[in-house]
Amino acid sequence: MKVKILRQVHPGSKPYWEGFIYDGPTDISVAGMLDHLNYNDDIINDKGKATGRIGWECSCLQGVCGACAMVINGVPSLACETFLKDQGKDEITIRPLRKFPVIHDLVVDRSAIHENLKKTDIYIGEWQQGQDRDLDHQYLAAKCLKCGLCLEVCPNYADGRNFYGAVFANDCYIVSARNEKKSESIKNSYGEHFAGGCSKSLACVDVCPMKIPTLASMAKLNKKM
Amino acid sequence: MNGVLVIGSGISGMSAAIRCAELGLRVTLVSPFPSERSQSVMAAGGINAVREGNGEGDTVSSHIEDTLKGGAYLAGEKEVRGLCEGSGAILEYLESVGTVFSVDENGKTAKRAFGGQSHRRTYYCGASTGKQIVSALIMEVRRFEAKGLIERRLWSCFYYALIADGTCHGALIFDEVSGKLEALYADAVIMATGGQNALFGKTTGSTQCDGYTQGKLFLQGVRLKNLEFIQYHPTTLETGQKRMLISEAARGEGGRLYYEDQGRRVYFMEEKYGNNGNLMTRDVVSREIFLAKKDVYLDVSFLGKEVIKKRIPEIMELCAKYRGIDITKEPIPVAPSVHFFMGGFAVDSFHETNIRNLFAVGECASIYHGANRLGGNSLLAAVYGGFTAAQEIAGRTGEYKHPGFDGYLDRENDLLAKKGKTASRFPVAYIRDMLAKTMQNDLGIVRDGQRLAGGIKDVDYLLETAEKIRYDSSVMPYFNYSLMGILTLARAVLTCADFRKESRGAHFRSDFPETRDGYAKPTIISYEGGKYLAGLEKEDGG
Incomplete structure (x- = not known):
């Protein structure tokens, strides 16, 4: 599965898209997938280059704390409650919420x-x-x-x-x-x-x-x- | 006056901040994220209280006895008495600030029965008691923010306490936005940072509760208590992202635990403990599941769709959403998982640690639950502890003079910058993963001396490794610098479990399966000269 993420290093820096290839289990939520991408020895993008780990916010991982809100395939959602199998396609695009200043990658200041x-x-x-x-x-x-x-x-x-x-x-x-x-x-x-x-x-x-x-x-x- | 610093903004932290503000103190409430993200919102069950005229013959004395007995008589009678005597007023307080409690058909606040208790005394808010209390307290904190008495500081993580001559003068805080450490001076510091989930990887709780503050302060001379007592919840469901709690309600409604043996269902809890076997206490059920050494299932399907939909809809929804399991037709695969930490900072009746002016409240403090906690007592203890610490602080007079810590601040800022300026990709997450595996293997539900010694050796190796590595520059700095504290705490927990050569409450040793009179006291551990020193609590609390 192809994953495209809109990333940003610091609050003031320029956002950029980075692609990843995800080959883990598919009966998993987007939160689970982000963990999977992050918890390998090195995190490699779709160009085969080592890159920084993806920043995102989480706490309860079961839909009661609201930390992991982000835009997934155009739909604002909680990552821990959005499942890969429901996306209906083999590609997934993730960006941070647009209405708030970005702190780092998918972490925003609400x-x-x-x-x-x-x-x-x-x-x-x-x-x-x-x-x-x-x-x-x-x-x-x-x-x-x-x-x-x-x-x-x-x-x-x-x-x-x-x-x-x-x-x-x-x-x-x-x-x-x-x-x-x-x-x-x-x-x-x-x-x-x-x-x-x-x-x-x-x-x-x-x-x-x-x-x-x-x-x-x-x-x-x-x-x- | 430099005011009070509260670290952590869940229910215990907010309760402390609110009571301080009510008593006229200025409070800085520090947390990386807003209170909505705290683990408190996940507390589903309820809050215990004995109100006058409850009409069911319940008394404060029964609540005290249930709490002491549940904790295998390790908690202090005086402290538990305070907690239980204060429960009615706390419930009234929570109502008065607008918490939406569930009511019965007569419009009176409703109660439910919880395990290990002689009377029905658990008040609740639907299936989200913690969340409803958090929502009410956030509004109350806001009232004091408007008055200028409470100031919230977000994106701020605890780094180190400013301690000189046995007195705490504030804390160093790491600001995730500026990337710098900052010294916040205070006349009192209240730690309200929750449990120690990160030691075990993924548990039922929040990823934010990692035990760093306990580990770091332990290295700074703060004593910890009863670390070996960890509550496992017997029925949790593995999902791709965490272990999800399957509430006791599933068994309360009649759910049956079984494993399969040669194509036959073995209802092992009923076979061993009779008809009510599935509802034995959490530690007993967890241990039996562990000892079964087989895949265990929880079946509720025979209750029928109607009953399930009406009585346990949230369990039905959870299993369907995260695992695609239809519990009206299929059994739920369950296993025990770490759920609550009875151990933490050793505190006196006023929630003060052995360092003057450093307090601890909520799950990070060890005071009321002894060797095991009753359901419904953690929310109560969170509010009561916060109030008690605040009351004590407000009653103290005198001007505090703070020694300068500026040189120290510069040195630590330089150190952080240097460690961060690296292309190293050595993932802290990897070491945390290894730690979780060690802890789950060697500090499980059933422990023995040999495994614990192996665990201590492994964690010592991780500590040695962690000291040498540079930071993973692509993750939040807190994730990097917190590693040493987390590993230190893990080492202290293993040491306490090794020290207690008996079985009591949630601590079960296969090599010492009996409860022994010689251990009828809490464990205290301190760090002196690079050594982890565990012993039984002395009369003076030391």
Whole structure:
């Protein structure tokens, strides 16, 4: 199997494509494949030259931490949950998420997600049982990995300066559902940094590895507007 | 005041940071990645607590007794009492900051039964208790970030503690973005860096928990405790990327373990332990699977599709996704795997190590679980430990004067740069791989003196090799410099396992299969003059 990876040595350096030949097991995820390529004595590219090991981020390797988000054959995905056998072709192209600055190879800096939540005071404070008793929805929204896949596919999210994306909308929902006293201030932030800019492509819903019902979060927050 | 430095941002680290901030201390919360990537998010089961008026006759005393008994009476009674007495307030706290706990049909927080416990006292959030607690605590940390009391530092890895005259003054941190070491001075440092997974290669836990901090600080004079006690989870599934945990729920719902012998299914747990054999404690089931020396399977297919879909959907999904196994029709091939480390930094009741102002909390500290841990007690201990350390630090007064470590900083920066300026491709991953093989072979579920001696010899050789190699310039520097610490910790773990010539809790020696009165105390190991010195804990904790 041919593997093409968009690489970058340092934050400021020029990205370049490098090819590899993968001859390991095929009933494996992209995460498993990256490990396989990296854990040989030398890592050799498709020109037969020794090269540097491929940088990528991982922690849980089972789809609950969001570390390994990357773009695989054009689809933003978690590498640990994307399988070679489902790719439908004998070639695989991998690049880092485009909406975030690259640190090294496939490792990106997603701190903009947290910075935006911090800037807008998205925290519960003290839980108050309110009108929203939909615990299943709150539970799902709190499963957000902050992986950034929803921002990668979003046609409205650029660099997180004004529009903060689905990840922000879902956290806004949790706060407003868990502390009604904060509903008022939340809806202002939500209006300014989400509702006003969302063109409702809903690509974020399709790509979310946790299957968070973002549309339902939006519907509830819009009602409060 | 230079404030408090917390290393690690999972549940224990965040709990410590939050309580410090509540008490008015300034905190720097250091981690390479955000809290969403911590191993805490993988804790599925639940958190133990005894609340007043639980209506089921459960008492704090029963929780204490269950915890002490589960740990084969190696944990301190006083510390376990504190933990259990604090559990109700911790549950209330977690609710108050917005954790989405599961509720029963009456809207009250729901509980489930866990192995080894006399009462149902494990509160939970669906199948992702750890994740839900992490999400709530992240918001709470954010509240204090907004107030300027907590500052998060990402892309930052622990390198070395700044210790002079038995007191800790801060830490050297490696910044992955700038590629430089930086000294962060603090009046107290709290280690919250999790378990020691990297010693064993791929385990059920996170790749980020590698044991480096324990190994490095051990070399700096910090004592470690009970390292030989490692919990194996009996039912894990091999996949192309890691060993996946098949939750105890599969057996709780009726799942049966068997192996095949001449075309016949042998339900070995039931044959030996009766009808409830499949639900024996984790160490017993793990040992029996190991001793079977055959491919072991877990069968739930007879429960029927409906029951499986309703009761254990996440297990069905996991097996289908990662192995293409339809558990409604096929058995699950299972084997035990390393799951939790009862050992770690030796700490006192306030979570302070033998170095003044250096604390440790969460899985990296050894305090409440003795020789084996009960399910539901690790999340509780993570929060309780974090709070306890913070409380102690906030209660201390006095101005701290920090000696200069500048010369040291320059020297280490030069050393790192020099080691990194190389075309060497000698892969650190290779040595880590060899280490994992040694540890799995020689420090398995069933141990003996001969194998342990072989393991010690092999790790000594790896240590000697690692000292000479230059860094693999194409991987993150942390991966390179952490190697020596990881190997050192492995050597210390093997030494402790060799020292304890008995079987107790999760430590089983085939050459000493009995529990012996002479070993009814924790193991303490220290590093002095290049030697690994293991012994039983003395009255003063030394």
